[in-house]
Structure formats: C-alpha cells, structure tokens
Amino acid sequence: MKFTSIISLAVALCVVSSGADAASKKPNHHHSDPCKDLGTQAKNGTSSLSFNSVKGCYQAQAFNKHIADKTVASLESLLGNFYTFLDQARAPTGHPFQTRRVDLLDGIKKIHSKKWKSDYDFQMALYYLLASVNDGHLAYLSNCYRTARFSQPIQLYAPVVDGRQSVRVFSADATQKGVPKGNLVDCEVKTINGKPALKAIQEFIDLTSGISKDPGVRLNDALTSVSWSQGWTISGGGFSRRWTVPESEVMEYSLQCGKTHSNIKVPWIVNPITSTFKFNSFNSTQSYWASQCAAAPQKAKKTGNRHLSHSSDLAPATTLFKERGSTRISSSHNDGRVTKDEFITKGKQVFTTSTSAFYTLNDSKACVIVIATEEVDDNNEYANFIEGVQTLKNAGCKKLIFDVTNNGGGSIDFAYFINALFFPDAKPYFSQDLRDGPYVQGAAKLAIKEASVGNSIFDARGFFDPKTSKPFVDSSMFTKGIKQKRGGKTDVYTRRNYFGGEWALLPLPKNETLPWTAKDLAFITNGFCGSACTMVASRFNIVHGVKTYAIGGIHKRALSYFSFPGGFVYQNDYIVPDVQSLNYTAKGGPSYFPVKNIASIAMGEIYANDASTVPLEYDYKRFAANVHLDHDTVTARHPDTVWVKVAADFKH
Numbered sequence: 001m002k003f004t005s006i007i008s009l010a011v012a013l014c015v016v017s018s019g020a021d022a023a024s025k026k027p028n029h030h031h032s033d034p035c036k037d038l039g040t041q042a043k044n045g046t047s048s049l050s051f052n053s054v055k056g057c058y059q060a061q062a063f064n065k066h067i068a069d070k071t072v073a074s075l076e077s078l079l080g081n082f083y084t085f086l087d088q089a090r091a092p093t094g095h096p097f098q099t100r101r102v103d104l105l106d107g108i109k110k111i112h113s114k115k116w117k118s119d120y121d122f123q124m125a126l127y128y129l130l131a132s133v134n135d136g137h138l139a140y141l142s143n144c145y146r147t148a149r150f151s152q153p154i155q156l157y158a159p160v161v162d163g164r165q166s167v168r169v170f171s172a173d174a175t176q177k178g179v180p181k182g183n184l185v186d187c188e189v190k191t192i193n194g195k196p197a198l199k200a201i202q203e204f205i206d207l208t209s210g211i212s213k214d215p216g217v218r219l220n221d222a223l224t225s226v227s228w229s230q231g232w233t234i235s236g237g238g239f240s241r242r243w244t245v246p247e248s249e250v251m252e253y254s255l256q257c258g259k260t261h262s263n264i265k266v267p268w269i270v271n272p273i274t275s276t277f278k279f280n281s282f283n284s285t286q287s288y289w290a291s292q293c294a295a296a297p298q299k300a301k302k303t304g305n306r307h308l309s310h311s312s313d314l315a316p317a318t319t320l321f322k323e324r325g326s327t328r329i330s331s332s333h334n335d336g337r338v339t340k341d342e343f344i345t346k347g348k349q350v351f352t353t354s355t356s357a358f359y360t361l362n363d364s365k366a367c368v369i370v371i372a373t374e375e376v377d378d379n380n381e382y383a384n385f386i387e388g389v390q391t392l393k394n395a396g397c398k399k400l401i402f403d404v405t406n407n408g409g410g411s412i413d414f415a416y417f418i419n420a421l422f423f424p425d426a427k428p429y430f431s432q433d434l435r436d437g438p439y440v441q442g443a444a445k446l447a448i449k450e451a452s453v454g455n456s457i458f459d460a461r462g463f464f465d466p467k468t469s470k471p472f473v474d475s476s477m478f479t480k481g482i483k484q485k486r487g488g489k490t491d492v493y494t495r496r497n498y499f500g501g502e503w504a505l506l507p508l509p510k511n512e513t514l515p516w517t518a519k520d521l522a523f524i525t526n527g528f529c530g531s532a533c534t535m536v537a538s539r540f541n542i543v544h545g546v547k548t549y550a551i552g553g554i555h556k557r558a559l560s561y562f563s564f565p566g567g568f569v570y571q572n573d574y575i576v577p578d579v580q581s582l583n584y585t586a587k588g589g590p591s592y593f594p595v596k597n598i599a600s601i602a603m604g605e606i607y608a609n610d611a612s613t614v615p616l617e618y619d620y621k622r623f624a625a626n627v628h629l630d631h632d633t634v635t636a637r638h639p640d641t642v643w644v645k646v647a648a649d650f651k652h
C-alpha cells in the first residue's frame with residue numbers, strides 16, 4: 001500500500017542520529033565524572049550521548065538548601081500572586097474531563113519540607129507538580145535537566161481496527177540497535193516494559209504532558225501524528241521522544257506481527273537538545289552546574305510594550321512539542337518514490353502562507369485551510385492569509401474545513417483577526433480577567449502613574465474596557481476588582497477586559513464579503529489546538545455553531561477539540577523587571593529564579609462569552625467536539641482522508 005512507502009521514506013529521513021554510539025561503549029572508568037563524560041560526548045545536536053552519563057550528571061547535582069529556598073520563594077510568588085487558575089485548580093471538573101484537583105501552594109510546601117537526594121530530584125518534583133494541573137500554559141521547566149532528548153527508533157500510534165483500539169507501530173528504523181529487520185509497520189504492540197501498551201503510554205503521558213485536561217488529548221500528545229508546518233511532517237509524540245530520563249536504558253516491547261510474537265529490547269537514542277545544551281562549556285559536575293543550571297546574574301532589563309513583545313509568546317506545551325522535533329515528508333527527496341503530491345492525494349495545494357496551507361479537494365466543493373500556527377513573524381501574514389482565503393473563494397469552494405492539528409497557538413491578535421475575517425459582524429475578542437490580590441493592586445496603582453502607557457502589565461490603560469470599547473483610563477480595572485468564588489476560596493479578580501488590537505484594521509476590502517456562513521464551515525483538530533488556536537476554534541463553535549470534529553484520542557470516549565485556552569501566557573522573567581521598573585517594593589513580590597528555567601503561567605483567563613462565569617479553561621461542558629472520529633491505519637497517515645470524510649458530512 002502506498003502509505004507504507006511513505007513511512008519507509010519517513011524513516012530514511014528520520015532526524016534521529018544513526019551515528020555509532022561510541023560513547024556508550026566506552027569503558028566505565030571508576031570515579032569518572034558523568035558530567036565530564038557528557039561534555040566529551042556532546043559535539044553538536046547529532047552527537048550520541050550515553051544514557052548513564054546524562055542520568056549520572058543530572059543526579060550528581062547536589063541538593064542545595066539555599067537554591068531550594070530561593071526557588072520556592074520565587075515560585076510561590078509567581079503562582080500565589082499571578083497564576084490565574086490557582087484557586088480554580090483546587091476545584092473538580094466533571095465527566096469525561098476529570099482532571100486532578102491540585103493545591104499548588106500546598107504542594108510546593110510539601111516539596112520544600114521534604115529531604116531530597118539531589119537538586120535534580122527537587123527540581124523535577126516541582127516540574128511534576130505543575131504538570132499535574134494539565135494547563136499547557138503552566139510549567140516549571142528546568143533547563144538544567146532538559147539538555148538531552150531520549151528517542152526510540154520505533155514510533156507508535158493507537159488506531160482503531162475492527163472496533164478495537166490497539167497500540168501499533170507507525171514506523172520503525174531498522175538501522176537502529178534492537179530494531180529487528182523486516183517490516184514492523186502496523187505490528188501490534190502488546191506490552192511495553194511488561195505493562196499493557198496503551199496503559200503504559202497513558203500512565204506516562206498523564207504524568208508528564210500537562211497539555212490538556214482531557215486524557216484523550218494527552219494520549220494524542222504521546223503518539224505519532226501527521227501535520228502541516230511549512231510542509232507535511234511526522235511528529236513522533238511524547239512517549240517515544242522525551243526529555244525526562246526514562247526508567248532504564250532500554251524499552252522492552254512485546255510485538256505481534258501477523259501470527260508471530262516477539263519480544264524486543266530497544267535502547268534509547270540520546271542526543272543533545274540544541275536549544276538548551278551549551279556545547280564545550282563544561283567538563284565536570286561543578287562546571288555543568290555553572291554553565292547549564294545556575295542563572296546568570298540578572299541586570300535590570302528594559303521592559304518593552306507588552307502587547308508588542310509578549311502577546312504572541314508560546315505556551316510551554318508548544319515549546320516542548322517543538323523541541324521533540326519532527327520528520328519532514330518532503331517532495332525534494334530524490335529517491336523518486338514519494339512526493340508531497342502523492343502524500344496528499346485527494347486535494348491540491350493552491351496557496352500557502354507562513355501559517356497556513358490552502359487546499360481544494362478533487363471530488364468535492366469543499367476546500368481546506370490548514371492553520372498550523374498563529375505565530376506571526378511578519379505583518380504581511382495578515383494580507384497573505386486573506387489572499388489564500390480569496391483564492392479558495394475564487395476556486396468556487398462552497399464549504400470550508402479548517403484543519404488545526406498540532407496548532408499550539410501564537411499571536412492573540414492573529415486569532416482575533418481570523419475571527420473578524422469570517423464573522424465580521426461579531427465581536428472577535430474574548431473578555432478576560434486577571435488574578436488581582438493586594439500585591440497586584442499595589443502594582444496597578446504605581447503603573448497608572450507612568451508617563452508611557454502599557455509598559456507594565458499592571459497598567460490598566462493597556463487593556464480595553466468592554467463597556468466603552470476603549471482602553472481603561474484609570475486603574476479601576478484592578479483597584480475595583482470583583483470577588484469570585486473559585487475552588488472553595490473567594491479571591492479578587494480584575495474587572496473584565498480584553499486586548500484591543502490591530503485586527504479591526506485588517507479585514508477584507510470594504511466592498512468584499514466571504515460566501516460562507518457557519519453551516520458551511522467545520523473544524524478538525526486532534527485536541528492539540530492550544531491557546532490562540534482555541535480562541536478561533538471555540539469562538540467558531542460556541543458562538544457561531546460551527547461543527548467540530550476531534551480525531552484520535554481514546555476509543556468511545558468524547559474528545560476535546562481544544563486545549564489550554566487559558567487566557568494569555570506570561571513568564572516570571574517578564575514580571576520581575578516589570579515590577580522593578582515600577583520601583584515597587586511590597587513584600588512577597590516576584591523574584592528571579594536562581595536557576596535556568598522556564599517558569600510560565602496563564603496570567604489572564606478568558607470566558608467562552610461575556611455572560612459566562614466559568615473560565616473556559618475549566619468550562620468542561622464545552623470541551624467535547626461535536627463529533628469524535630477514531631483514527632485508523634489510513635487516516636492517521638493521510639489527513640486528506642479525514643478531510644474527505646468531513647466534506648461528505650456537510651448538510652447540502
């Protein structure tokens with residue numbers, strides 16, 4: 001079948017290094033420093049690292065009480081003062097999207113009071129605590145212990161075949177150690193490390209992903225997926241490509257290929273993560289700490305205007321997804337077997353922009369816009385996107401399908417622009433509020449006195465008032481906050497507000513309208529439609545009634561079509577200089593971490609609509625897609641087969 005040749009090509013292109021792992025064969029010098037070994041092994045991103053050097057080097061970092069105290073103080077301030085779902089995280093959600101109830105501040109206290117063997121164990125405990133909230137905007141990610149990527153040369157997925165969901169091999173690289181020769185594609189994986197395979201994957205990803213309150217979306221995050229990102233790519237999934245250190249050097253699979261059973265042991269392939277690994281910078285445990293872990297002394301930074309600099313920041317869940325890497329399915333590969341056109345056989349690409357690809361379908365009046373991201377690095381994207389839409393209009397497309405698989409968000413402004421483009425008569429924006437305790441109110445009173453508007457996140461003049469459709473003119477958004485009961489606690493949140501933006505300046509030419517109404521539109525997602533992507537998908541669905549299809553996940557269980565709507569994402573590294581520039585010295589304020597990390601929160605919370613009182617992040621009755629589709633062995637590899645199904649589902 002055609003798709004198997006695509007998969008073998010994918011393997012040939014696989015970014016996983018196939019170089020000799022000389023490192024792991026080196027004799028084990030007693031008393032050798034694992035960090036020294038690691039430094040010697042790592043030359044560049046393709047270098048093969050020894051599993052035990054990485055693990056040993058991480059574990060060699062001694063627990064340091066001073067570091068722990070400072071880390072805890074910074075994290076308590078960040079979450080306690082600013083994390084908008086701090087209280088809400090203590091409240092239950094309901095079926096089928098139950099998520100753990102998490103008391104973050106209590107959890108931090110417990111971690112702080114425990115005796116730790118190493119800094120590594122301490123830092124990872126904080127990571128796992130925040131991940132347990134399952135908010136893709138929220139993370140405490142140590143860069144120090146995220147310098148290596150562990151990859152399996154076997155990529156997995158979980159299609160439903162003959163009414164039964166099972167874990168199967170999506171692709172396998174037989175050139176790698178432990179992988180048997182012969183075609184493993186679509187062999188069933190019965191167990192992994194002795195556990196039923198699906199259970200092993202779900203348990204792992206439930207602890208580490210943090211991407212969604214929906215276990216089905218987390219399962220998708222664990223598995224192989226195909227999506228467009230300036231070309232079609234295969235992403236291996238968080239189970240077979242991870243930054244957390246696996247339990248052991250090898251993964252054991254029991255496989256069933258046809259009638260043949262086999263057990264295989266496949267070593268992890270370990271490579272540096274180039275965005276965090278500092279090559280040639282250390283040769284000992286101590287110098288690893290100095291180079292990879294200890295934060296550089298922070299100089300006071302000038303804070304830019306936050307609307308320009310931060311409203312398009314990526315959520316940590318999206319950053320982690322990108323860090324795993326992906327394999328490009330490229331027509332430029334010259335073995336002649338597979339081209340991009342063969343990969344997508346049921347449609348024709350008629351236009352692309354930096355965020356999106358536009359397709360017509362061969363045997364249908366439906367067309368497809370694949371929106372890969374809302375990350376916009378160039379304002380021309382707005383006009384280019386309109387040109388793509390006009391191309392589809394001119395091609396006579398009667399229906400329009402949006403495929404937002406693996407869309408991790410980006411610019412809120414771009415999301416609002418898409419909303420305004422397709423529904424010009426409706427509000428494109430979401431109203432939101434922020435956590436607004438005494439510390440925040442104090443900052444707001446100083447920020448309002450600043451000469452230039454909007455340099456501080458606490459400056460109300462940087463937010464629009466829904467009552468006037470104009471920016472706030474005083475600090476009342478913060479100082480006259482609203483009490484809300486969340487998770488059994490009553491706390492103050494700001495007045496409702498929204499981010500004003502440029503979207504209003506960039507619609508179609510005045511005399512032009514688009515031919516589609518809500519019933520002509522549909523959304524396809526794998527649930528990883530996060531942040532700004534949510535702001536499009538949920539607006540189309542909740543307010544305008546556009547039908548949504550979520551694909552993959554857990555068989556016979558509703559699947560969410562979006563994840564981590566949050567509000568907007570913010571990092572500790574922005575809040576600290578912001579407060580410093582206000583000369584605000586109240587106690588309990590934010591501080592820089594003593595270690596290199598990404599400490600990131602949802603700072604604002606959005607609501608499905610103005611009347612709604614439950615933040616969308618916890619508005620679980622709205623999570624499920626209208627239609628849940630299972631993946632099979634073909635749809636998982638060919639998104640166009642899903643488009644055709646959805647196209648056939650439009651009411652004529």
Ligand SMILES: *[C@@H]1O[C@H](CO)[C@@H](O)[C@H](O)[C@H]1NC(C)=O
Nearest residue numbers: 019042043044045046047048
């Ligand atoms: C990485 O390092 C190896 C060995 O030092 C070298 O052969 C290879 O060309 C390097 N690759 C890149 C992409 O720089």
Ligand SMILES: *[C@@H]1O[C@H](CO)[C@@H](O)[C@H](O)[C@H]1NC(C)=O
Nearest residue numbers: 036039280281282283284287
């Ligand atoms: C380790 O690196 C430091 C700084 O580059 C250097 O001064 C020192 O000699 C190195 N030590 C060893 C044992 O190579």
Ligand SMILES: *[C@@H]1O[C@H](CO)[C@@H](O)[C@H](O)[C@H]1NC(C)=O
Nearest residue numbers: 341345346347348361362363
């Ligand atoms: C669909 O259209 C493309 C581009 O025009 C063409 O190459 C392909 O053969 C067509 N596929 C089918 C099934 O008609």
Ligand SMILES: *[C@@H]1O[C@H](CO)[C@@H](O)[C@H](O)[C@H]1NC(C)=O
Nearest residue numbers: 390508509510511512513514
């Ligand atoms: C809109 O107006 C522009 C400029 O007047 C014109 O070129 C264009 O054809 C018009 N478009 C439509 C759809 O009428």
Ligand SMILES: *[C@@H]1O[C@H](CO)[C@@H](O)[C@H](O)[C@H]1NC(C)=O
Nearest residue numbers: 446449450580581582583584
């Ligand atoms: C903060 O203090 C610095 C130095 O004392 C001063 O230059 C600056 O104007 C102050 N800023 C504000 C907003 O008060």
